[in-house]
Amino acid sequence: xxxxxxxxxxxxxxxxxxxxxxxxxxxxxxxxxxxxxxxxxxxxxxxxxxxxxxxxxxxxxxxxxxxxxxxxxxxxxxxxxxxxxxxxxxxxxxxxxxxxxxxxxxxxxxxxxxxxxxxxxxxxxxxxxxxxxxxxxxxxxxxxxxxxxxxxxxxxxxxxxxxxxxxxxxxxxxxxxxxxxxxxxxxxxxxxxxxxxxxxxxxxxxxxxxxxxxxxxxxxxxxxxxxxxxxxxxxxxxxxxxxxxxxxxxxxxxxxxxxxxxxxxxxxxxxxxxxxxxxxxxxxxxxxxxxxxxxxxxxxxxxxxxxxxxxxxxxxxxxxxxxxxxxxxxxxxxxxxxxxxxxxxxxxxxxxxxxxxxxx
Numbered sequence: 147x148x149x150x151x152x153x154x155x156x157x158x159x160x161x162x163x164x165x166x167x168x169x170x171x172x173x174x175x176x177x178x179x180x181x182x183x184x185x186x187x188x189x190x191x192x193x194x195x196x197x198x199x200x201x202x203x204x205x206x207x208x209x210x211x212x213x214x215x216x217x218x219x220x221x222x223x224x225x226x227x228x229x230x231x232x233x234x235x236x237x238x239x240x241x242x243x244x245x246x247x248x249x250x251x252x253x254x255x256x257x258x259x260x261x262x263x264x265x266x267x268x269x270x271x272x273x274x275x276x277x278x279x280x281x282x283x284x285x286x287x288x289x290x291x292x293x294x295x296x297x298x299x300x301x302x303x304x305x306x307x308x309x310x311x312x313x314x315x316x317x318x319x320x321x322x323x324x325x326x327x328x329x330x331x332x333x334x335x336x337x338x339x340x341x342x343x344x345x346x347x348x349x350x351x352x353x354x355x356x357x358x359x360x361x362x363x364x365x366x367x368x369x370x371x372x373x374x375x376x377x378x379x380x381x382x383x384x385x386x387x388x389x390x391x392x393x394x395x396x397x398x399x400x401x402x403x404x405x406x407x408x409x410x411x412x413x414x415x416x417x418x419x420x421x422x423x424x425x426x427x428x429x430x431x432x433x434x435x436x437x438x439x440x441x442x443x444x445x446x447x448x449x450x451x452x453x454x455x456x457x458x459x460x461x462x463x464x465x466x467x468x469x470x471x472x473x474x475x476x477x478x479x480x481x482x483x484x485x486x487x488x489x490x491x492x493x494x495x496x497x498x499x500x501x502x503x504x505x506x
Contacts, residue, residue, distance in 0.1 A: 155265040156208065164248040166206050169241075171437035173206075174198040176240045184233045188386060189223035195462070201237075205269060214276050221277040230277040231270055238266045293333055296385035299361050301330040312339060313354040314346035319400070319497050321346040322356075328379065335382040336372065344371065344378055345504050353382065364388045399424070400493040402449065409444040410458075415472065417445070422486055424476055425458065430469035435460050443474070450485045 160166050177198035181189065197220050204211045221230050242263065303310055304327035313322045323340035330336075339347070347353045347369045355365040367382035399421040406417040408427060415427040425443070435441065438459055445454040458474035465471070478486065 155262050156206070158261055159206070159245070161248070164245060168436070169206070169244070170199075170202055172244060173202045173237075173241065174437070177201070177237055180233055180236050180240075184224060184228045184236075185220075186223050186225055188388075193219075193223075201234075205265075213273075217273055217276050231274050234270050234273060238270070242266070293383070293385050296361075296365055296367075296387075297330050297332070297335055299357070300327050300335050300355075300382075303327050303360075304330060310337070311356040312337070312343060312347075313356055314343060314350050316346040316349060316497065316501055319494050319501075321501075325380075328374075333383060335367070336374065336379045337382060338377060339380050341378070342498075342501055344380060345501060347380055353380065354388075355382075400490055400497065403493065403496065404448070406446065406449055408446065410472070411441050417449070418466075418471060420449075420486065421490065422476070422478065422483055424461075424474055426471055426473050428466050428469060428471050432470055433472065435463070435472070437461070437463070440477075441474070443476075450489045452485065454482055454485060456482050 156166075174195055178191070178194055181194050185194070197216055200211060200213055200216045203209050204213045217230055220233075224230065224233070242259070245262070246259065300310070309324040309326055311322060312325045313320060315321065321342055323343050325337045325339040325343065328336050328338050343353075348371050351369060353367055353369050355367065358364050364387075366386040366388055368384045370381045370383075372379045372381045399419050401419050402417055407414055408417050409415075410427065410433065413429070413431070413433055415429040415433075418426040418428050420426075438461065440457055440459050443454075443456050443458050445456070447453050456479070457477040459477070460472060461475050462473040463470055464473070
């Protein structure tokens with residue numbers, strides 16, 4: 147669908163009771179809701195939001211966006227017997243339902259809906275050529291994979307005497323060490339890992355195996371702690387094949403040691419966690435912010451030793467206890483990024499020290 151095609155219906159969508167820009171938030175929410183039915187749990191929320199935004203921008207804006215790779219990525223995570231076309235049909239049916247409500251007081255514009263519906267049909271038909279309905283070969287290759295494939299691979303690593311790299315997170319800190327495969331069976335693998343890895347994996351309930359270069363993709367496995375011949379080992383089972391690299395992100399996100407109140411557009415909130423790329427804050431009140439709205443944030447000197455002023459973009463809002471959690475993408479100057487980086491390094495040392503104390 148090129149830009150010339152879009153002009154025939156984009157000019158008809160916008161009217162005094164319906165804003166395309168404001169509908170972006172609802173469109174993303176509708177997509178997330180449908181994903182509960184259509185998409186596997188291994189598809190991360192961040193990836194879902196990215197896909198929804200790209201679909202929105204392709205259909206609702208004049209931007210020239212190639213969504214081929216996006217739809218193929220989405221198809222990669224569909225549940226058995228689900229199709230991209232069915233998901234899109236439900237998504238745009240929800241849009242048409244919302245859009246029709248906006249016309250209740252303006253019946254003269256109802257004729258526009260037919261043109262818009264044709265555009266939706268054409269979009270969904272075009273998506274079918276990108277993501278065919280029949281996906282049997284894809285279905286067997288992704289997400290939950292036959293355990294014996296992963297176990298045979300790890301057994302070959304054991305026989306070669308090589309080690310694997312494993313990854314966990316603890317309070318936002320990546321814990322990554324080498325580990326030795328010591329035994330495999332028909333359904334399980336025992337590995338000898340670093341003592342800190344054992345604790346982090348036990349807290350997380352699973353472990354990432356970084357083996358993309360050897361295996362073709364990284365793996366994720368459920369974890370149980372085991373003692374064998376007086377050695378602390380990790381028992382791995384129920385292997386998943388990972389196509390996303392989100393677990394490898396190097397951005398360290400830490401939790402403040404003490405309660406830190408900040409100002410968002412002069413409203414008080416409590417800092418939940420922070421990284422050089424983003425921050426989450428919690429509050430008992432609804433700030434009535436629009437998704438993707440840019441705000442100013444003031445962080446007191448209790449965090450970095452000096453008061454910080456920065457801009458941030460709201461990317462997600464969720465319920466938290468009796469209030470709300472607001473997730474922001476940060477836009478940092480070089481100086482502020484340096485100050486936050488120094489704080490993250492210091493806080494990371496404190497969290498790792500806390501982890502080490504659990505070894506005692």
